[in-house]
Amino acid sequence: MAGRSKVVVVTGASGGIGRAAAVRFGARGDSVALLARGERGLAAAAEEVRAAGGTALPVPVDVADFDSVDGAAARVEEELGPIDVWVNDAFTSVFAPVTEIAPEEFRRVTEVTYLGYVHGTKAALARMLPRDRGAIVQVGSALAYRGIPLQSAYCAAKHAIQGFQDALRCELLHEGSGVAATMVQMPAVNTPQFDWVLSRLPRRAQPVPPIYQPEVAARSVVYAADHPRRREYWVGGSTAATILANKVAAGLLDRYLARTGYASQQTAQPRPADQPVNLWRPADGPGGHDFGAHGRFDDRAHRRSPQAWLSRHAAAVGAAACGGAAAAGAAWVLRRAR
Template sequence: MRKHEVAVITGASAGVGRAAAREFARRGVHLGLIARHREALEATKTDIEAYGVKALVCEADVARSDQVEAAASAIERDLGPIDIWVNNAMVTIVSPIKQLQPDEVKQVTEVTYLGAVNGTLAALRRMLPRDRGTIVQVGSALSYRAIPLQAPYCGAKFAIRGFTDSLRSELLHDRSRIHVTMVQLPALNTPQFDWCKTRMPRKPRPVPPIFQPEIAARAIVWAARHRRRELFVGSSTVKAILANKIAPGLLDRVLGRKGYDAQQSDEPAGPDRIDNLWDTVRKGHDAHGRFDGEAKSNSSELWLTTHRAWMGAAALATLVLAHIASRSRR
């Protein structure tokens, strides 16, 4: 009998993927690490091997289904059957739609959306015969509420949510024990804002409030271990989704008025800016971006949503005690 779990993380070289790898490693999970930049993956591997787990580096482009399939085969051969698959890889471009080029939209879609599809299919090929396993889709508040300047990315996240809902229904139809979940994230302090392609005059930035990637990592690991359909991380995620349900037209106007400036810092982008839309960048691979001074390290909303049973028990106990106290005063 195996004494360890095996998880796969795409986009494991930096940002949320690197933070999630560390969080899984703390819990004794062996890891298959997939991304385009081998040196950065090796750095992630060094990080997590300090926790006494095994890791396998797989340099692959998630937009290529053959490369994802080859990576999955190598991971199972070296580490054992895959228990958890986390689809996290993404790219984006910050640009008005009227300035987008078709090949740019195609690239964001293929990496962000089809990358998740390719990862899901590779996971299912291995999990279905065993009738066990968990697939975690890393989503965003933007999978419910799109914002200006990131139309291709928002479209890809919407598509992942639709694909995942279809898959979930099919697994229920087949009475499969495979669990699929989606973690909807808030704005995070990751390096993507230093790497993403932009046509705006000032450097891209996340829309506040900003959270550290370790919060996302904890949410991903929790979602992988609990049969929750969807997990919303951060009060800003919940507010954006609720606001879009209640007053989408008003939100359109607010974002039209404030959404451009909110996604740009005060620093000029500069003509020599490098980006990772077509190829990986060669520096700055870490979990954190440049917004440590603004980012929150805790999320009360995440704590509450992952402790619902405790909260319910506490509320019930309070009611019981109140009832006993009222009876004793009679």
């Protein structure tokens, strides 16, 4: 699929990783359909895609509604052409202990963050499978493997996405399909979510350091779209460390997060009483404003991730390492033969 202009759909494209990925797709000349609820953010993101060199089609949609998502996909194909890439990134969440999250709030987070991915994937498959080509990219998180305190609804949804993705991948492999699905596991990212997600914390929410800029995540999303046969990609050393530590010492990680997880997810500033909430309606809707791709942590966020580069180029790095080892071994044999 690489080497030509593509038709790309990105959900959650009005802010954060989705917006940064949409702009990066646009910068290489792709036609990008931007799906999200907030019309202000969508309009601004579309302008950024066009300024970068791409074609933009903003489509207001709530991914919790399958008929709306499927209708959006039909519109994309009518106006831009057959969909080559579908990126699922839309989400919402609640920052609070389990005891302070209402059942309807758990349901809403699940409908957007998990079922939104299911809806997007099914809309994409309905169009890609008959053509026997296409790539689906699920934007995941280290929290798809490791739950943390104060984010139970989000962690549960990401775990569900991981299980859904595993099953989907097996089915596509079983069918020998030309459609491929991959997942990109993300670290803490400097996005606006910490200023619009429903929070009942006493202080302002923050990502757990180290924090990365959304463009770091976007690079891996675009790469994964071009190389979707890989099972998954990890972005950031903290993602790799979290996933691996959970495999070998989950109990110790429970105790560590019990001690540190509350303080590490909050700044020293009190949470504003009038902070926007995007759980039920977009924070960048009527009366709101465009939040952009970045949050308020630019001064603390990393612009590069050597680990993410290694994850994207693991095969080449492995081949080079094997080649180097083979050369060293051959040199040793020649020395011994003299």
